Amino acid sequence: MPIPSLREIEPELRRILHEEGGLGAILLDLVALPRVERRFGQAAYQTLRAQTDPVIEELKNRTRKEDLVARDERDADRVILFLSRRRNPSPTLYMS
Numbered sequence: 001m002p003i004p005s006l007r008e009i010e011p012e013l014r015r016i017l018h019e020e021g022g023l024g025a026i027l028l029d030l031v032a033l034p035r036v037e038r039r040f041g042q043a044a045y046q047t048l049r050a051q052t053d054p055v056i057e058e059l060k061n062r063t064r065k066e067d068l069v070a071r072d073e074r075d076a077d078r079v080i081l082f083l084s085r086r087r088n089p090s091p092t093l094y095m096s
Helices: 006-020 033-040 042-062
Strands: 024-029 068-071 078-083
Touching: 006 068, 006 078, 033 042, 042 068, 042 078
Parallel strands: none
Antiparallel strands: 024 078, 068 078
């Protein structure tokens, strides 16, 4: 399943912001990847994309179902992970 664009998840983002008053965001900025293509050629770029795309897909599969992952429409090499819902406010820390 492809990663949706920001525009596609905008209604859900608005709902979360309205209900919760905020959410976290983590930007995965891979915009330097096209420079690899310009400098080292298409084969190097495709090899690199073949390694990064599965990692992004795994990230999407490992997030909580309430979290949202989207691509920036203006630059598909930017992926944003939106963390919704409050996490456990008092996580247990174990020291050994």
